[in-house]
Amino acid sequence: MDLTVWLSQLVTAIRHWEASWGAYMPHPAMRVEAEALQTALEQYLERLRGNYPFFHPRYAGQMLKPPHPVAVIGYLAAQLINPNNHALDGGPPTGQMEKEVVQALAAMLHFPETALGHLTGGGTMANLEALWVARCLHPDRAVAFSQEAHYTHARMSALLQLEAIELPVDAEGRMDLEALEAALRTGRIGTVVLTAGTTGRGVVDPIADALRLCQDYGCRVHVDAAYGGFFALLAHAQASELGEATARHLRALAACDSVAIDPHKHGLQPYGCGAILFRDPSVGRFYQHDSPYTYFTSEALHLGEISLECSRPGAAAGALWLTLQVLPLAADRGLGPILAACLRAARRWAALIEASEELRLVQLPELDILTFYPVPPSLTASAVDALSQRLFQVAMEEPEDPVFLSVLRLQAEGLRVRYPALVVDRPQVRVLRSVLMKPEHEDYVPHLHERLQVLVRRLQPRTSYA
Numbered sequence: 001m002d003l004t005v006w007l008s009q010l011v012t013a014i015r016h017w018e019a020s021w022g023a024y025m026p027h028p029a030m031r032v033e034a035e036a037l038q039t040a041l042e043q044y045l046e047r048l049r050g051n052y053p054f055f056h057p058r059y060a061g062q063m064l065k066p067p068h069p070v071a072v073i074g075y076l077a078a079q080l081i082n083p084n085n086h087a088l089d090g091g092p093p094t095g096q097m098e099k100e101v102v103q104a105l106a107a108m109l110h111f112p113e114t115a116l117g118h119l120t121g122g123g124t125m126a127n128l129e130a131l132w133v134a135r136c137l138h139p140d141r142a143v144a145f146s147q148e149a150h151y152t153h154a155r156m157s158a159l160l161q162l163e164a165i166e167l168p169v170d171a172e173g174r175m176d177l178e179a180l181e182a183a184l185r186t187g188r189i190g191t192v193v194l195t196a197g198t199t200g201r202g203v204v205d206p207i208a209d210a211l212r213l214c215q216d217y218g219c220r221v222h223v224d225a226a227y228g229g230f231f232a233l234l235a236h237a238q239a240s241e242l243g244e245a246t247a248r249h250l251r252a253l254a255a256c257d258s259v260a261i262d263p264h265k266h267g268l269q270p271y272g273c274g275a276i277l278f279r280d281p282s283v284g285r286f287y288q289h290d291s292p293y294t295y296f297t298s299e300a301l302h303l304g305e306i307s308l309e310c311s312r313p314g315a316a317a318g319a320l321w322l323t324l325q326v327l328p329l330a331a332d333r334g335l336g337p338i339l340a341a342c343l344r345a346a347r348r349w350a351a352l353i354e355a356s357e358e359l360r361l362v363q364l365p366e367l368d369i370l371t372f373y374p375v376p377p378s379l380t381a382s383a384v385d386a387l388s389q390r391l392f393q394v395a396m397e398e399p400e401d402p403v404f405l406s407v408l409r410l411q412a413e414g415l416r417v418r419y420p421a422l423v424v425d426r427p428q429v430r431v432l433r434s435v436l437m438k439p440e441h442e443d444y445v446p447h448l449h450e451r452l453q454v455l456v457r458r459l460q461p462r463t464s465y466a
């Protein structure tokens with residue numbers, strides 16, 4: 001699609017709407033010289049060239065990609081008006097759109113229609129709100145999360161002055177259920193945080209099983225599905241690219257107390273779009289406050305009354321709303337086929353790595369995040385660590401045909417479970433990690449694989465890993 005054509009259409013439409021309100025004299029202080037802008041813009045665009053090519057399938061590093069052009073169109077149109085979704089008065093249309101997209105997200109998770117939720121600046125704020133509600137309900141009890149949960153949970157627990165209990169994970173990075181039950185038995189825990197799509201290895205905690213345990217012990221369950229939440233779309237389909245266990249655990253999201261999910265990760269949105277959903281709408285009572293400044297036109301619940309953040313971009317809601325009109329939350333069209341292609345990309349590359357001499361898998365991918373390492377001459381943790389870091393650097397700096405990966409630090413003992421020959425001469429080991437969150441990766445991974453193989457072969461002879 002030609003973005004320039006659509007952008008000019010929307011700018012014209014908004015200018016037309018503005019003109020319908022009558023002419024007025026713009027203040028001279030607002031004027032800028034075209035020449036000055038031209039110079040500054042050229043500098044700006046030049047500086048932006050310093051970015052990594054997030055849009056390109058050769059970028060397979062972090063959770064980063066540009067928004068869908070439809071989201072850009074939706075965002076820019078509303079941004080020209082700049083509604084504030086803090087209160088319905090701040091922008092009635094985007095306020096209404098926020099309610100609709102939150103309902104769509106709730107339906108995707110199979111939450112009840114009465115679920116309460118709103119958009120947030122991101123996953124961090126969404127998780128903070130979930131933990132804050134958890135504290136309102138269980139002020140004297142701890143929060144438990146796994147060692148591989150996002151670091152935000154430890155930080156936000158500290159902020160909320162909640163006791164935090166870190167639970168061990170199994171060899172693949174999922175919460176250990178026996179450790180969870182032992183912790184629940186102490187009676188100290190009020191809320192368990194599970195992760196659907198861990199930031200490091202992209203695994204889904206055993207949500208269905210953990211949920212049953214938590215219910216037995218009268219404990220709340222919050223799921224940090226910031227990354228993996230959208231895969232719930234596929235989990236409810238009859239046949240999907242998800243493994244059976246993964247699908248079962250993602251279906252269990254429907255019965256959890258709260259879920260954080262980031263449309264700015266797998267929902268095709270620009271940054272500044274997270275979401276928090278609560279199964280039980282009565283938690284809205286904790287947010288209640290009286291504002292002398294706002295809320296004067298409507299009796300309906302204002303979004304500002306169920307959010308900790310005040311000003312929020314109406315454009316974020318508008319962009320997501322427009323996106324979902326043409327790319328709906330469905331398994332067989334819209335977002336579903338995009339996510340399915342990402343899953344196939346990870347599996348396709350995993351199969352190539354399994355057949356390769358130069359690279360080895362850390363584990364099979366569960367979603368679209370792949371972890372692997374280059375094989376050094378002697379299989380010690382320090383050699384794997386050094387060669388991973390070197391390959392990461394060299395692949396990125398290749399003048400022609402670079403490959404962008406990321407690096408992940410793991411416990412070396414965990415890696416030895418799969419590769420008993422590994423000599424653990426240091427506690428931690430860096431490996432490579434690829435987030436394959438663009439559907440174009442499906443066709444491109446053979447090329448990425450080939451490039452890395454060539455680079456590993458080139459690195460081996462002149463590197464020594466004592």
Ligand SMILES: *Cc1c(COP(=O)(O)O)cnc(C)c1O
Nearest residue numbers: 122123124150199224226227262
């Ligand atoms: C990205 C992420 C977060 C943090 O969310 P932001 O949108 O970056 O604030 C939290 N948890 C998980 C699992 C994530 O992947």
